[in-house]
Amino acid sequence: MPLSPSDLTGVFPAMVTPFTADGTIDRPAVKTLVDHLLAGGATGLVPIGGTGEYTALTPAERKEMVAVTVEAAAGRVPVVAGVLSPGYGEAKLAGDDMKAAGADAVMLLTPFYALGTQEGVRRYFQAFRSDVDLPIVFYEIPARTNISAKADTLQAIVEDGSIIGMKYSNYDLVEFIKVMNRVGDKVAVMSGEEPLFATHLSLGATGGVLATSNIYPRIWTHIFELAKAGNLTEAVAMQNRLEPLFAAIFGEANPGPLKRAMKMAGLDAGEVRLPLLPPSAETVDKLEAIMPMLDDLEAAPLAKAG
Numbered sequence: 001m002p003l004s005p006s007d008l009t010g011v012f013p014a015m016v017t018p019f020t021a022d023g024t025i026d027r028p029a030v031k032t033l034v035d036h037l038l039a040g041g042a043t044g045l046v047p048i049g050g051t052g053e054y055t056a057l058t059p060a061e062r063k064e065m066v067a068v069t070v071e072a073a074a075g076r077v078p079v080v081a082g083v084l085s086p087g088y089g090e091a092k093l094a095g096d097d098m099k100a101a102g103a104d105a106v107m108l109l110t111p112f113y114a115l116g117t118q119e120g121v122r123r124y125f126q127a128f129r130s131d132v133d134l135p136i137v138f139y140e141i142p143a144r145t146n147i148s149a150k151a152d153t154l155q156a157i158v159e160d161g162s163i164i165g166m167k168y169s170n171y172d173l174v175e176f177i178k179v180m181n182r183v184g185d186k187v188a189v190m191s192g193e194e195p196l197f198a199t200h201l202s203l204g205a206t207g208g209v210l211a212t213s214n215i216y217p218r219i220w221t222h223i224f225e226l227a228k229a230g231n232l233t234e235a236v237a238m239q240n241r242l243e244p245l246f247a248a249i250f251g252e253a254n255p256g257p258l259k260r261a262m263k264m265a266g267l268d269a270g271e272v273r274l275p276l277l278p279p280s281a282e283t284v285d286k287l288e289a290i291m292p293m294l295d296d297l298e299a300a301p302l303a304k305a306g
């Protein structure tokens with residue numbers, strides 16, 4: 001059965017791509033990571049997004065990372081593979097590769113560098129949907145790409161039947177509300193912003209694609225359950241406990257600090273690739289100060305939501 005909007009619910013970690021010391025994909029580490037994420041309540045997996053260093057991987061490595069993730073997930077949760085190519089030709093080839101690797105859907109980024117108009121973006125998603133045999137999660141992250149889709153455009157894209165959902169990585173809450181009003185009852189809108197996750201859920205988001213859930217899937221699943229049970233105050237309070245982590249992890253280009261934090265949590269995913277660099281000593285100090293408390297929270301029994 002092809003993936004549908006109702007499958008896009010809960011916490012979908014934006015997985016890092018683990019590397020060995022010699023720089024190849026660390027297959028055993030991918031399997032360990034998938035088991036950790038599923039044991040922590042993840043309901044889907046998103047390999048090779050920005051956090052997965054899509055732009056630093058070769059096409060063959062992207063395919064390999066997705067295939068290993070699919071194998072490790074073994075059908076337990078959907079695998080939504082990132083396609084973060086700047087333009088159509090490469091995106092289509094990547095889409096075909098993701099299909100061959102066994103992905104259930106792609107998270108297709110708005111094209112960047114040569115920025116299209118709103119109508120151009122609409123047609124890009126329409127063309128991809130007709131050329132590649134996989135459901136699409138629309139991905140916008142204007143802080144990285146300088147382009148976002150307006151609510152009108154998203155409505156048109158949904159009416160074209162091009163997408164089953166979207167990942168909203170955007171701090172614009174007013175536009176988010178417009179998007180929810182236009183398409184929230186037809187496709188699954190997922191949050192891509194840790195500090196707004198609980199708020200997005202309270203406004204109708206169905207889940208989130210979150211980088212820091214690589215380390216703390218249980219905490220994020222708990223926040224999801226609290227918010228979905230209508231307990232927004234507690235969900236926000238729990239999320240606020242992670243705030244110093246967001247400041248450390250996103251204070252430098254993701255996923256350098258995240259990979260270091262994972263190593264500190266016993267989930268060694270190796271280093272990042274150029275042009276990214278390992279985190280500064282100051283960021284490492286911050287992580288060392290914050291993480292023991294969060295490690296305890298991840299391991300503690302969390303009160304039932306509702």
Ligand SMILES: O=C(O)C1=N[C@H](C(=O)O)C[C@H](O)C1
Nearest residue numbers: 014049050051052210211254
């Ligand atoms: O890979 C992703 O999906 C994400 N990438 C973003 C980034 O690296 O900027 C962050 C987001 O939380 C998830």
